[in-house]
Amino acid sequence: MTEGQNPFDALGAGGFDMNALLQQAQQMQEQLQEAQQRLHDSEVEGTVGSVTVKVNGVGELTAVDVQPGSFDPHDTESLSDLGDMVVAAYRAAKAEADSMATEALGPLAGGLGGGLGDPGGAPGQAPGQLGF
Template sequence: MSQNPFDALSGGGLDLNALLQQAQAMQEQMVSAQQQLAETTVDGTVAGGAVTVTVNGVGELQGVDIKAGEFDGTDPDNLADLGDLIVAAYRDAKAQADALAAQSLGPLAGGLGGGLGDAGGPAGPAGQLGF
């Protein structure tokens, strides 16, 4: 067999160089969007502002703010409540970060779905390809 099996690709309408350039451009856009998310912060607040948690756009905890005078540090029940409020505030902030990520990265994902489905964004159901 002397014929190159890839000869059919070169004479047709498929331009592999253009496809590679498009993929590289998409990758650069994805990296840029991820960097912007890492620099963006969102706050999750509970109990009327008694606890505020700040996370970046990729969900990494950046800070916790507890309003002075709201909690008694000597009362175990009060401290347990504080722990629960910190968790709730983090979940609020993380949900916002996930939505932001889905909004920013969703269009770049090309509709493949699954990867951002848990964030409540435009991706399809987990495990389902969008083509």
């Protein structure tokens, strides 16, 4: 290759098309934003015993419902059980929300590497694992 020659000239007319690449990246970003909004607007429940919690599709806790009369507010053990049930119900709902997010975002995250969900990339993707 001679000095000053564009290395992409060798690709010819059907080679590297920056505009097409940018357009595809913008479409992927729009699809990703739409999927994230759908997840934020969705809701899943987790129930353990007499406790039901609701989380949105991104795992944010939105509601906790405890059936009236199911716990004694003056009994330490009963209140401890209530706390344990809230935690367990949240974990169940969060697992379902994570699964929903993986299903919704997985196809969009395939070539993006990091930046989605967990620090390592797409939800369910091992930290440091690249999507390409």
